[in-house]
Amino acid sequence: MHDTCIFDLYGTLVDIRTDEKKKELWDRLALFYAFYGADYTPCELHHAYDCLTAEMSAGKGGIRKDAHEAYPEIRIEEVFLALFKEKGVNADEVLARHAGQFFRILSIDHLRLYDGTEEMLSALKNSGKKIYLLTNAQKIFTEYEMNALGITLYFDGIFISSEHECKKPDVRFFEKLIHTYGIDRDRAVMVGNDGVCDIEGAKKPGLQLYM
Structure with missing residues (x-):
């Protein structure tokens, strides 16, 4: 589970x-x-x-x-x-x-949430799931865009590549998140849209996959 x-x-x-x-x-x-x-x-x-x-x-x-x-x-x-x-x-x-x-x-x-995004994050949060963000992005853009969209509060941890000098699919980026928050990789799923950065990248540290 x-x-x-x-x-x-x-x-x-x-x-x-x-x-x-x-x-x-x-x-x-x-x-x-x-x-x-x-x-x-x-x-x-x-x-x-x-x-x-x-x-x-x-x-x-x-x-x-x-x-x-x-x-x-x-x-x-x-x-x-x-x-x-x-x-x-x-x-x-x-x-x-x-x-x-x-x-x-x-x-x-344009900048907007996909339909159902906030409802999904809220449901996950209310069910007791831990939610993390691992994104290839620039903090000076992404942090403010997330605040404007009203989704920052749903995340238990946020990793933005510009603050870590590496990015997906580099396994170091995944491992930094895992070790920082003590994530059990057998009970964690990576959700993304990119076959290389998200899916192939997540395979290296042994995360479960959802695309």
Whole structure:
């Protein structure tokens, strides 16, 4: 019998669509940076962002082509901080986080829970199940999106890859969650939508699977 559920987030509980290539996004983000003295054209800012993201990912042992291809993980706020520093602006991490969150808001086309998600989480919680989140994501985006959707309170523990320098399907990410919360892997099920990150990844530490 399973008494622990480990969930993926995006594509499993949360339906999100983003577009980071929108011209309007880079126009407005360039204006945001200009407010603080970092003078970029929209095209220059977009190029600098792409280059910094790739360089930081490569420095951790992988090239960030998308959320699934490189197991090392970066903290995206470091990219937004570096964008200020490249223009000689002495910004702090708070401002970098706000820049990143503004970027995220501009990129979102829609953000919502899948039908029945909150009812399911509530039913699991009320039945005494332990509920954990294991997601490939950036804390400065995901933590606030979960709060906005009203689901944070259902989880007994939340693991976001940007805070652990690795991500699914890396077995280290699964093992960190298991050891931190003393999860009995024989009584825990992984629920996700990705055959590599969630399903193949969960097989390595011996979790039960549901897809």
